[in-house]
Amino acid sequence: MKHYIGIDLGGTNIAAGLVTETGEMHYQCSTPTGANRATDEILADMAAVASLCRRSAGLAPEDICSIGIGVPGAVNDALGKVYFTANLDWEDLPLSRLMRERTGIETHLANDADCAALGEVIAGGAAGYDSAVMVTIGTGIGGGFIADRKIFRGWSGVGTEPGHMPLIYGGELCGCGCRGCFETYASATALIRQTRNAMRAHPDSLLWEVCPELGLVNAKTPFDAALRGDEVSIRLLDQYEEYLAAGIGGIINLSRPHCVIIGGGVSNQGETLLAPLREKLKKYCYASKYITPPPVIKAQLGNDAGIIGAALQAL
Ligand SMILES: [Zn+2]
Incomplete structure (x- = not known):
């Protein structure tokens, strides 16, 4: 069974889950985003919820295929960066690298609405x-x-x-x-x-x-x-x-x-x-x-x- 961690970065909450390759969510947790805080503090909390998800199943960093983050803004996964976000004061942030440094796990980025669409196709209303x-x-x-x-x-x-x-x-x-x-x-x-x-x-x-x-x-x-x-x-x-x-x-x-x-x-x-x-x-x-x-x-x-x-x- 392959495991992935998903993080939905919202303006209000950082929600995360441990997800299998078939789209089943085995564990879920969240913490307030505190959008006005320093970027470092928000990143530390994102790494913390990812760690909670991983440890909920007794897994090591190398057991997680990747972390994926849904960002409320414009991102480029190939470059690993966030261009800007509407709710957080982020501009040109190398988010993939910063999360990889904090978690030891490869990290990917997508727009949050794109992530919701994929979730519905894999496990929701559009499955099939x-x-x-x-x-x-x-x-x-x-x-x-x-x-x-x-x-x-x-x-x-x-x-x-x-x-x-x-x-x-x-x-x-x-x-x-x-x-x-x-x-x-x-x-x-x-x-x-x-x-x-x-x-x-x-x-x-x-x-x-x-x-x-x-x-x-x-x-x-x-x-x-x-x-x-x-x-x-x-x-x-x-x-x-x-x-x-x-x-x-x-x-x-x-x-x-x-x-x-x-x-x-x-x-x-x-x-x-x-x-x-x-x-x-x-x-x-x-x-x-x-x-x-x-x-x-x-x-x-x-x-x-x-x-x-x-x-x-x-x-
Ligand atoms: Zn417009």
Whole structure:
């Protein structure tokens, strides 16, 4: 049995697990990231959780095939470095070498959304498919392409960012500095913005009964109001699904995956979200009259996907 260690480096927690080559997680632990701390302190904690995982099975460093880290930012595994991260103040950090020095174990890097996609393909909702695209709908839109059960890192090795594909030319300003990115229209943050706008425009909408304060609106608010028959919410969600379908349709046309996995908080709406999305995708997927669009499925592993995918990125 081959063993790998996966570390999901989040802005809030460093989560780690001991994972077998078949994607089973045998041990899991986590510690707060403390994102404002010195890099050395964070690295020491990452090495400590890796050590806990290894010792949980009585293994020596040489018994671990590799450590894989999922980083919330842009990385290059071939160079072993992190270009930058959104939540930690890291720039041009030789993370692979620094972890190898602390653990004695070869270390690989990938973007955290890419790791989640791989985890779902190896052990989750997309098990059985060789290729998949995952779209994670959260604060932003994360995403990853899996080809032949491996992370597709692009031909330059720096990974893909489907959330920053332009959707509306000259549209809303994105955190990346561009305008009209997919995530500025289809993330949970975008849905909350669209819901607040609808509430301001429609003071008589049931949305105000579901959520009496604009500041308390979350991505579930319009779904709850739509369930009660609120016409404003039904129209708002129809438009939101249109953005989502246009973006995912574009991704499908570029990559033609075997399946599409939808993750993140908004995916908890399940079929309420996915059924209309599948219907709208027929319009955006090229030649869908002849070529059936890929199945669209809900992610299953939650946070475990990131650990499992990080661990097995070098498999
Ligand atoms: Zn962007």
